Amino acid sequence: MNDLTKKAQEDDVTTDPNWTGICNLQDLPLNAGVAALLHADTDKETQIALFRTSANDQVYAISNFDPFSEANVLARGILCSIGEQLAVASPVLKEHFNLATGQCFEDESVSIATFPVKIVDGNVLVAG
Amino acid sequence: MSNKQRVLVIGNGMVGHKFLEAMINSPQYSAFEVTTFCEESRIAYDRVHLSEFFCGRSADDLSLVEPGYYEQHGIRVLLGDKAVSIDRSAKTVTSEKGEVLNYDKLVLATGSFPFVPPIPGHDRDNCFVYRTINDLEAMQAAAEHSKVGAVIGGGLLGLEAAKALVDLGLETHVIEFAPRLMAVQIDDGGGAMLRQKIEDLGVKVHLGMNTQNIGDGDTCFHKMSFADGSEIETDMLLFSAGIRPQDALARDSKLELGERGGIVVNDHCQTSDPDVYAIGECALWSGRIYGLVAPGYKMAQVACDHINAEDNAFTGADMSTKLKLMGIDVASIGDAHANTPNAKEYTYVNGTEEIYKKIVVTEDNSRLLGAVLVGDATDYGTLLQMSLNDIPLPEFPDALILPQRDGNGATGLGVDMLPDGAQICSCNDVTKGQLCQAVSDGATVLADLTLATNAGTSCGGCKPLVGQVLNNELEKMGLEVNTDICEHFPHTRQELYHLVRVKEIKTFSDLLAQHGSGYGCEICKPTIASILASCWNDYVLEPEHLALQDTNDRYLGNMQKDGTYSVVPRIAGGEITPDKLIVLGEVGKKYNLYTKVTGGQRIDLFGARLEQLPQIWKELIDAGFETGHAYGKSLRTVKSCVGSTWCRYGQNDSVALALEIEHRYKGLRSPHKIKSAVSGCTRECAEAQSKDVGVIATETGWNMYVCGNGGMRPRHADLFATDLDTETLIKYTDRLLMFYVQTADRLQRTSVWMDNMDGGIDYLREVIIDDSLGICEKLEAEMAKVIDTYQCEWKTTIDDEEKMLMFRPFINSNKADSNVVFVEERGQIRPARKDEREPVTA
Ligand code: SRM
Ligand SMILES: Cc1cc2nc3c(=O)[nH]c(=O)nc-3n(C[C@H](O)[C@H](O)[C@H](O)COP(=O)(O)OP(=O)(O)OC[C@H]3O[C@@H](n4cnc5c(N)ncnc54)[C@H](O)[C@@H]3O)c2cc1C
Ligand code: SF4
Ligand code: FES
Numbered sequence: 001m002n003d004l005t006k007k008a009q010e011d012d013v014t015t016d017p018n019w020t021g022i023c024n025l026q027d028l029p030l031n032a033g034v035a036a037l038l039h040a041d042t043d044k045e046t047q048i049a050l051f052r053t054s055a056n057d058q059v060y061a062i063s064n065f066d067p068f069s070e071a072n073v074l075a076r077g078i079l080c081s082i083g084e085q086l087a088v089a090s091p092v093l094k095e096h097f098n099l100a101t102g103q104c105f106e107d108e109s110v111s112i113a114t115f116p117v118k119i120v121d122g123n124v125l126v127a128g
Numbered sequence: 129m130s131n132k133q134r135v136l137v138i139g140n141g142m143v144g145h146k147f148l149e150a151m152i153n154s155p156q157y158s159a160f161e162v163t164t165f166c167e168e169s170r171i172a173y174d175r176v177h178l179s180e181f182f183c184g185r186s187a188d189d190l191s192l193v194e195p196g197y198y199e200q201h202g203i204r205v206l207l208g209d210k211a212v213s214i215d216r217s218a219k220t221v222t223s224e225k226g227e228v229l230n231y232d233k234l235v236l237a238t239g240s241f242p243f244v245p246p247i248p249g250h251d252r253d254n255c256f257v258y259r260t261i262n263d264l265e266a267m268q269a270a271a272e273h274s275k276v277g278a279v280i281g282g283g284l285l286g287l288e289a290a291k292a293l294v295d296l297g298l299e300t301h302v303i304e305f306a307p308r309l310m311a312v313q314i315d316d317g318g319g320a321m322l323r324q325k326i327e328d329l330g331v332k333v334h335l336g337m338n339t340q341n342i343g344d345g346d347t348c349f350h351k352m353s354f355a356d357g358s359e360i361e362t363d364m365l366l367f368s369a370g371i372r373p374q375d376a377l378a379r380d381s382k383l384e385l386g387e388r389g390g391i392v393v394n395d396h397c398q399t400s401d402p403d404v405y406a407i408g409e410c411a412l413w414s415g416r417i418y419g420l421v422a423p424g425y426k427m428a429q430v431a432c433d434h435i436n437a438e439d440n441a442f443t444g445a446d447m448s449t450k451l452k453l454m455g456i457d458v459a460s461i462g463d464a465h466a467n468t469p470n471a472k473e474y475t476y477v478n479g480t481e482e483i484y485k486k487i488v489v490t491e492d493n494s495r496l497l498g499a500v501l502v503g504d505a506t507d508y509g510t511l512l513q514m515s516l517n518d519i520p521l522p523e524f525p526d527a528l529i530l531p532q533r534d535g536n537g538a539t540g541l542g543v544d545m546l547p548d549g550a551q552i553c554s555c556n557d558v559t560k561g562q563l564c565q566a567v568s569d570g571a572t573v574l575a576d577l578t579l580a581t582n583a584g585t586s587c588g589g590c591k592p593l594v595g596q597v598l599n600n601e602l603e604k605m606g607l608e609v610n611t612d613i614c615e616h617f618p619h620t621r622q623e624l625y626h627l628v629r630v631k632e633i634k635t636f637s638d639l640l641a642q643h644g645s646g647y648g649c650e651i652c653k654p655t656i657a658s659i660l661a662s663c664w665n666d667y668v669l670e671p672e673h674l675a676l677q678d679t680n681d682r683y684l685g686n687m688q689k690d691g692t693y694s695v696v697p698r699i700a701g702g703e704i705t706p707d708k709l710i711v712l713g714e715v716g717k718k719y720n721l722y723t724k725v726t727g728g729q730r731i732d733l734f735g736a737r738l739e740q741l742p743q744i745w746k747e748l749i750d751a752g753f754e755t756g757h758a759y760g761k762s763l764r765t766v767k768s769c770v771g772s773t774w775c776r777y778g779q780n781d782s783v784a785l786a787l788e789i790e791h792r793y794k795g796l797r798s799p800h801k802i803k804s805a806v807s808g809c810t811r812e813c814a815e816a817q818s819k820d821v822g823v824i825a826t827e828t829g830w831n832m833y834v835c836g837n838g839g840m841r842p843r844h845a846d847l848f849a850t851d852l853d854t855e856t857l858i859k860y861t862d863r864l865l866m867f868y869v870q871t872a873d874r875l876q877r878t879s880v881w882m883d884n885m886d887g888g889i890d891y892l893r894e895v896i897i898d899d900s901l902g903i904c905e906k907l908e909a910e911m912a913k914v915i916d917t918y919q920c921e922w923k924t925t926i927d928d929e930e931k932m933l934m935f936r937p938f939i940n941s942n943k944a945d946s947n948v949v950f951v952e953e954r955g956q957i958r959p960a961r962k963d964e965r966e967p968v969t970a
Contacts, residue, residue, distance in 0.1 A: 022939065022940050023939050023940055027939060028939075029671070029674060029675065030671075030675065031647075031675040032674055032675035032682075034938075034939045035937065035938050035939065036938050036939050036940050036941075037938045037940060037941040037943060040941050040943060041943075045946075047938075047945070047947075050939070053647070054647075055647045065947075069689060069690075069691075070947075070962065071689065071690050071691035071947065071948075072691055072945050072947050073679070073687070073691040076679040076682065076683070076687070076691075077650070077679065078649070078650040078653055078654070078675075078676075078677075078678065078679075079647070079648075079675065080647070080648065080649035080650055081616070081646040081647035081648065081649065082615075082649070083615075083646075086647070089649065089650035091678065091679035091680075091687055092687065092689065092691075094650060
């Protein structure tokens with residue numbers, strides 16, 4: 001059993017209305033991003049980018065919106081390691097964002113939203 | 129009237145131009161008002177490379193002056209006007225067109241003119257000299273009606289002129305009065321070897337010939353009769369019997385001349401009138417005329433400094449030369465004829481490879497005085513530095529010219545031994561010290577170093593040495609240039625390529641595990657994906673490669689600023705049927721895409737959403753299109769002109785060849801994009817000389833140009849090989865491109881790759897044409913493998929249900945991205961600007 005699944009099972013989250021089920025863990029490609037929609041067709045509709053990494057066997061969710069190009073593209077960026085940190089490089093002009101914190105590496109004053117992720121019974125859940 | 133000092137320059141040749149450049153760069157330039165006479169109809173051009181005019185370099189290419197340069201710096205040029213008299217007491221110069229100009233300082237840079245021996249008949253039609261672009265144009269025109277050409281004079285210029293006749297397709301004779309070729313620069317042994325090599329090329333050499341008359345021929349236009357009773361018939365005749373200083377103006381204005389002509393100058397290049405200077409080939413310094421450009425450049429700087437009241441002096445110049453005559457290396461250093469009392473000689477003659485080398489040393493074997501090299505001049509740089517800098521010779525000086533067959537490497541000198549004052553680039557007078565300074569100021573790659581110092585930008589002969597100085601400095605500074613591609617791999621792209629090949633590594637994760645650390649990044653991942661593709665040519669979206677690809681490669685389209693993609697189907701050679709054009713129009717219309725003809729002769733459809741890509745491509749592929757790889761670092765377009773099929777000037781079917789090239793190399797993943805073009809004749813409508821591989825049809829085959837590009841730092845391609853048949857052209861291209869793929873750095877176009885290569889184009893020719901590394905067979909085999917495994921990635925993708933899932937807008941929804949907004953402009957869509965769109969933030 002994978003660590004994430006185990007961790008997720010420890011607290012009962014299925015009842016929490018904040019969590020949205022996105023997809024199966026297996027649907028996520030390894031080390032590449034996909035885009036997903038939270039709260040589709042409501043005024044809380046949000047685009048996120050999900051990354052499943054083999055480095056530490058984790059799934060990260062960050063905003064899909066690249067504040068530099070003002071386009072929803074971060075899911076289509078390349079996953080990087082910078083020292084010990086994991087990041088995504090925007091496909092437009094290659095700014096890097098920390099997957100865990102949303103902090104931009106090139107510009108201290110910029111950071112993007114991150115979202116908690118849980119895996120329950122092989123389902124990927126995101127809060128936010 | 130301004131109170132600026134008026135400087136007048138007579139003659140806008142190579143040295144005159146150098147003088148203007150020096151003035152412009154001088155600190156008090158604004159205090160001067162500079163005017164130049166230019167007798168020729170063109171401003172200064174590169175006479176040294178004049179012969180390249182016959183290999184496709186145009187008059188514009190030869191120009192030494194960037195368009196607008198003189199205007200921008202306020203220099204007035206009297207183009208096509210000649211100075212006809214100087215009034216030194218009134219300080220004025222009168223021009224042929226009647227202008228009278230005042231001067232405070234006058235500079236004579238009138239160069240020289242070719243000497244034509246007064247043989248009866250020397251002024252007949254179809255007799256030429258070899259000095260200006262006009263001369264060459266006249267020769268070119270005459271060559272169209274000629275079969276045979278002869279050159280009178282077997283010196284350096286005569287042999288160059290002979291090469292021109294060969295290039296013009298004529299049966300060529302060289303007629304020399306002296307008993308050997310290049311009598312001034314080389315000795316009997318070298319001359320004999322040179323003659324043998326030149327005759328191998330089909331040129332007929334006649335030595336010891338005294339021409340007595342030129343008259344009407346029987347089979348050709350002229351008949352030349354010689355003192356020994358023999359005769360030669362020829363249609364064209366070229367005189368190259370030496371040069372004479374152009375000193376008529378100085379003579380008329382009573383400046384001091386040498387006994388046999390030449391304007392006498394002192395160490396500041398002043399003539400007998402202190403306000404009049406003479407520089408270049410018209411100047412006589414210490415009883416000598418220097419017929420080379422480097423001493424002239426030095427004089428230009430000296431005269432400029434003197435006018436600016438700065439300290440500098442002309443103290444003579446070294447006359448050593450290295451040149452390539454008809455592809456043959458010839459070099460002469462210092463005392464080549466061993467005229468120094470008691471000098472000793474060592475000679476090496478290799479009859480099989482046709483190499484001749486001689487060194488002249490001092491009586492005690494301790495110093496090098498001179499050398500002659502024919503057939504192989506690789507030692508030129510080393511030997512020249514040894515003689516110029518008085519470097520002690522090794523115990524057995526012959527080791528300097530004997531071949532190193534045991535693999536121990538040459539006994540040459542380490543550049544480290546050279547003093548700082550050693551002149552490395554003689555054309556531009558750059559010393560080792562100046563190079564070292566530039567390196568420590570940050571010019572740590574060859575291209576930057578030549579840019580910063582000008583070293584190597586003229587004849588190029590010093591480039592290998594400049595490279596050695598660079599490496600030596602970097603090593604000394606402990607500044608091992610970090611060539612690692614990124615923090616994850618302590619290797620260059622080239623090293624990674626070899627690791628992948630040699631260890632047969634097929635995936636990024638294996639390479640990372642064996643040779644890297646961390647998890648990779650946006651630099652190493654696409655680079656390695658490209659290497660894997662060049663080596664094994666797997667489908668780029670295989671699961672193990674997918675995450676490596678830049679978004680363009682991952683979604684097989686170029687991402688635009690708003691996150692949509694462009695669609696560029698291949699339109700090989702720019703040729704397209706009306707039916708296919710209609711399909712593009714229909715697809716564009718159906719999906720409401722912005723449609724544009726690209727700079728690469730094809731059609732780009734912009735504004736496709738991720739989820740539309742597969743459907744659009746399906747329709748295109750069904751209509752017979754395939755991917756254009758506009759997204760990849762790979763072969764882009766092969767542009768063509770319409771060529772001999774339609775064009776009245778076309779020499780060959782340029783469209784067919786462009787199609788062949790494009791289909792052969794399409795999909796080849798490379799360090800950077802590769803572009804090519806084929807033109808049907810020298811008018812060059814396809815702009816082949818701005819491409820990585822450019823081809824121009826000639827009457828007898830294809831001329832191949834390499835390593836050009838447009839873009840940020842445009843560079844003209846160099847002529848690589850001439851009159852190739854199609855098969856050879858393709859063979860060379862296979863080798864060249866594979867060699868590039870294997871050895872270039874990440875994002876290095878072929879131009880920079882070559883410029884950074886020791887030996888540059890010559891080295892590249894050795895590798896690709898002469899197979900000096902013995903790798904050509906392998907390169908061809910590797911290229912064949914890539915060609916055989918070509919696939920249209922879009923076809924593979926739309927045939928694969930699972931892959932199609934990748935193109936969903938969201939993993940949990942098919943809703944379109946509401947942030948992509950278009951507005952209309954000139955009848956088509958374009959991305960909405962910020963102020964035209966509702967704010968959407970996450
Ligand atoms: C579409 C086009 C402009 C147009 O509307 O005409 C174009 C568009 C782009 N060019 Fe270009 N270039 C286009 C012809 C050219 C040409 C002209 C040519 O090929 O004859 C040049 C100069 C020639 C050359 O490359 O030597 C050219 C020199 C560049 C460069 C500079 C390369 C360099 O070595 O300096 C870049 C930047 C790069 O590659 O790093 C670039 C990069 C780009 C990129 C990929 C920039 C980007 O990442 O967004 C553009 C995206 C293309 C797209 O979305 O499809 N493009 N680009 C042309 C596509 C030709 C085609 O059919 O494929
Ligand atoms: C084919 C060829 C190959 C060569 N190869 C080499 C080589 O490999 N290495 C090397 O070092 N050198 C080489 N040279 C020699 C080199 O080109 C000359 O040393 C150099 O051009 C001299 O420069 P200059 O300015 O003194 O003379 P030029 O370049 O001849 O310029 C003199 C200019 O002054 C103009 N002029 C003359 N009188 C007047 C007037 N009254 N009014 C206005 N204008 C006037 C002339 O029309 C001419 O344009 C070569 C020369 C030729 C022809
Ligand atoms: S390059 Fe020559 S053959 Fe081709 S279109 Fe132009 S003029 Fe015609
Ligand atoms: S010696 Fe000619 S370019 Fe340097």
